[in-house]
Amino acid sequence: MMSLKGKGAITGIGETAYERASPFSAFELQIQASLAAISDAGLDPKDIDGIIPIGITGAPAEAFVMNFGIPDLRFSALAPLGGASGIAAVQCAVAAISAGLCNHVLIPAGRNVSSGARAGVRIHQMPQFHQVTEYELPQGAIAPAQLYAPMARHHMELYGTTSRHFAEIAVGIREHALLNDNALMKKPITIEDHQNSRMIADPFRLFDCSLESDGGAALVVSSAERARDMRQPRVVILGSGEGHPDSPSSITQRPDMTRLGIAKAAPRVFEMAGVTHADIDVAEIYDCFTYIVLCQLEDMGFCKKGEGGPFVEDGKLRLGGSLPTNTHGGLLSQAHMLGMNHIVELVRQLRGQGGRAQVDGAEIGLVTGYGDMGDGAMAIMARG
């Protein structure tokens, strides 16, 4: 059977400045990031022959063809997995390239949400939320924080996980954001700051929740073979996969509320990549909420289910620890860029372009995405 192992590479990355109340539209941010990624790859926009746009508010592929004058778009697709869309799109791109359908796939994302409708209102316009919108929204289960909180509470009651475990995740990721000039959060926080931050949706406090921010991020995916001769140090995709949780439209109805879609994808991704957990030098883990990081660590098999709290407690997710995580500051402290910023950061780390947050000798890393009601995606990449 054909495997996608080592077939694709991320050859271009681009990001705009992340900010609140950006003067640019989502599409303009998407265009800015796309031009940056294409230039980073050493390509011209007319070299792009595949497009997978990200995000429900984003522009369709046609808009890029129009604005870039792309002469022959040969492949387009959508990967609507919320915050797991970016990685799902990378996998889709590698599959299309490997099948000979196209050469260079652009994956552009842009959002301008911080001054418009908040996430709690926006999600209820999405078809995948229709059950929540009908049965739960009228009762006051409105925002992701409220929909996800029962997962975290169940975990805490079952396994003794504590809010201080969540705090360690928030504090470590904030430390990393302080090393990143393009991060919204500029001040350090302590465990006590986390514990004193106001309660939003018990057990989630303010510092358990990700930011709402504006910006753009984009990727160019090419064949691993072609990437040898391109501008940047090569970053090869060793393994990728997406996984959908049981009861994907309703967390309430999920038999095991502590098991996310990534639990199904992770074994496949490790197997495809041919690496083990101990080989991972750096991890960029989708962090819409602190608990979601902890749960994914368990679901990926870094520790047993229920042991995520003690696993993170010793600071191993911080730079210098055994599994440095979210070296850019994540959704919690850099910006909410739908996890596209996680993919960009992993590529930077593996190129050795991580700046002050560079993990020494990072050769193999993983990135995860989490979307909507628990969709998961994951990729393992390597330098060289």
Added chain:
Amino acid sequence: MSIDLKPVPHATPESQSYWNGVAEGRLRLQRCSQCGLVRHYPQLVCTKCYSVAVEWIDASGRGTIHSWTVAHHAFHPAFKADLPYTLVTIDLEEGPRALGRLDLASQSKLHIGMAVQVSFPANDQGVKLPMFTAMV
């Protein structure tokens, strides 16, 4: 969503019988006419035997606490006056889960496995929704 009023449930052809039950103060669940599997939330097809034939049963309204969250922030202005309020997920006796509010008097005893009973009081806009109360 209106900024003034709480969002109200919009019934679909699949869920109309559920909401009719709520209006009558009864918790009604779908049961597959072919294999008998009880399911919730209402949906078109039985996941076990793929039949679309369905009948509606009156559930006991009893269940146990599975998990919960306490809202301290109003993500919609119409819920501000309700703060803090507790949302619970309930393992119903019939198998599926339900989500509802927990009544104030039951909150101090909240724990996984706590036995509860549903009722359908009208909220401040006159909309009936599930509310769970600890059984004594």
